[in-house]
Amino acid sequence: MIAALRNVGAVTLFFLRVLGACVPALARPGLIVRQVYNSGARSLIIIMLCGLVVGMIMGLAFADMLARFGSESALGVAAGLALLKELGPVLTALLFAGRAGTSLASEIGLMRATDQLTAMQVMAVDPMRHVIAPRFLGGVIAMPLLVAIFNILGIFGTQLVGVQLMGVDAGTFWSQMQNQVDLADVGEGIVKSVVFGVVCTLMAVYQGFHAVPTAEGVGLATTRTVISSSVLVLLFDYMLTAAFL
Amino acid sequence: MDVRNARYSVGSRRIFDGLDLTVARGSITAVMGPSGTGKTTLLRLLTGQVRPEAGTVTVLGQDVVALRRPELFALRRRMGVLFQHGALLTDLDVFENVAFPVRENTRLPEPVLRRLVLMKLEAVGLRGAEKLMPQELSGGMARRVALARAIVMDPEILIYDEPFVGLDPISMGIVVRLIKRLNDALGITSIVVSHDVAEVGSIADYSYLLAGGRAVAGGTTAELNASAEPAVRQFMQGSAEGPVSFHYPAADYHQALLDGADLAGALR
Numbered sequence: 197m198i199a200a201l202r203n204v205g206a207v208t209l210f211f212l213r214v215l216g217a218c219v220p221a222l223a224r225p226g227l228i229v230r231q232v233y234n235s236g237a238r239s240l241i242i243i244m245l246c247g248l249v250v251g252m253i254m255g256l257a258f259a260d261m262l263a264r265f266g267s268e269s270a271l272g273v274a275a276g277l278a279l280l281k282e283l284g285p286v287l288t289a290l291l292f293a294g295r296a297g298t299s300l301a302s303e304i305g306l307m308r309a310t311d312q313l314t315a316m317q318v319m320a321v322d323p324m325r326h327v328i329a330p331r332f333l334g335g336v337i338a339m340p341l342l343v344a345i346f347n348i349l350g351i352f353g354t355q356l357v358g359v360q361l362m363g364v365d366a367g368t369f370w371s372q373m374q375n376q377v378d379l380a381d382v383g384e385g386i387v388k389s390v391v392f393g394v395v396c397t398l399m400a401v402y403q404g405f406h407a408v409p410t411a412e413g414v415g416l417a418t419t420r421t422v423i424s425s426s427v428l429v430l431l432f433d434y435m436l437t438a439a440f441l
Numbered sequence: 442m443d444v445r446n447a448r449y450s451v452g453s454r455r456i457f458d459g460l461d462l463t464v465a466r467g468s469i470t471a472v473m474g475p476s477g478t479g480k481t482t483l484l485r486l487l488t489g490q491v492r493p494e495a496g497t498v499t500v501l502g503q504d505v506v507a508l509r510r511p512e513l514f515a516l517r518r519r520m521g522v523l524f525q526h527g528a529l530l531t532d533l534d535v536f537e538n539v540a541f542p543v544r545e546n547t548r549l550p551e552p553v554l555r556r557l558v559l560m561k562l563e564a565v566g567l568r569g570a571e572k573l574m575p576q577e578l579s580g581g582m583a584r585r586v587a588l589a590r591a592i593v594m595d596p597e598i599l600i601y602d603e604p605f606v607g608l609d610p611i612s613m614g615i616v617v618r619l620i621k622r623l624n625d626a627l628g629i630t631s632i633v634v635s636h637d638v639a640e641v642g643s644i645a646d647y648s649y650l651l652a653g654g655r656a657v658a659g660g661t662t663a664e665l666n667a668s669a670e671p672a673v674r675q676f677m678q679g680s681a682e683g684p685v686s687f688h689y690p691a692a693d694y695h696q697a698l699l700d701g702a703d704l705a706g707a708l709r
Contacts, residue, residue, distance in 0.1 A: 306531075307531075310526065310528060310531070311526065311528035312529075312530055312531070314490065314528065315524055315530075316530075317488075318488050318490070318517055318520070318522045319517065319542040319545065319590075320514040320515070320517040320518045320546055321542065321545045322514075326545070
């Protein structure tokens, strides 16, 4: 219990240090753009593929379930709400933790193991400013963009299967979605995606920065990144969903 | 540089216990000693990465222990460190690695920066390698790029952490000559941490031998070679017998072999 509290305290203090380093890091937008590319663009294929497949599964499952109640016309709104409010942000965050989070943690862990972070300190360069803050900001910027792409592909996948394969009326599908999904639902998804972006990227840079400088230590840091990010994303999702009710 | 009565521990293990050491301005000072005697930790003390539990560390007239972060960073800009394996930034090419401290700490115009970096790369013989990535360099080349990076800010003090480890004889000879040449040409104060007695002894003006958490001997290479002190003789001659034990403390060897499972039974 005490160890858990100590960990929470350590992560919180680290988060404050990262926030402090973000302000000067903003003066070097090139570094941040590079990290948006590393975290975001390199996760794009897996996010697009998973978004499409999740949408297709929803098209099948929801069309079948709703047909039992004679409510196939609600397919568009059901898929839209599920994706925008829950599945999009949560699944993207879990995929992000597995793809970009592990990559960040191992990269920073290896930088520590090979003395690159120490070398920066000795060269009077703060690694928090040069390494951690740009990666943190890059991840936080990339996540909402990835969620948006996941949602678009998800809705396309639902439409593809629900409308084209299962025979739900296309006009009903789109008009129901347009009528029932409002800006607040989109806003909830955006807030969640930003929070999950902070959580996943913070866990990755924290674990990498504190990795024991050995092969085993770096491996452990990547494992911990995935586990802690996944658990925290689900916990925060519950709290945010409750807050938005 | 001056270290007085420094005490430092990692966990329950005491690394330094009353370490005294002085480095004269403009000299090459070697810090030698068996593995695990805290040679690398001494570098971390000198650069303010760790603070001693007791004692003082004075670098360029400033008490490192008492410095605040901005002052410490200002002091570090006057120092260069060559790390054991170079510690080059793996996402930057050779040119950008050498340019890194200048870009981060100054606002030199790009044309000036370019000339400065090329001059430093020329000094280590690697101007033609400016576009290579660290992964494409041999161990010796990486060490020389790291040396160019360490001198790019024209430091007053240059610290070398095990600069000869893992180098072939040609690369080792080049690095030895580079250290000597930089010291002579630029008047840099150099501290070479190493256990390569022959190489470091050939260029050092003064050498310290660390053992048991303190400097047990100090002098020129000739003085250390002539020392009658058993620990100094053992280290300088590379002997397994002497006060510095080769074996980690353990129970009686023969007893350990006889104890345990029935060996004859296991072999049957």
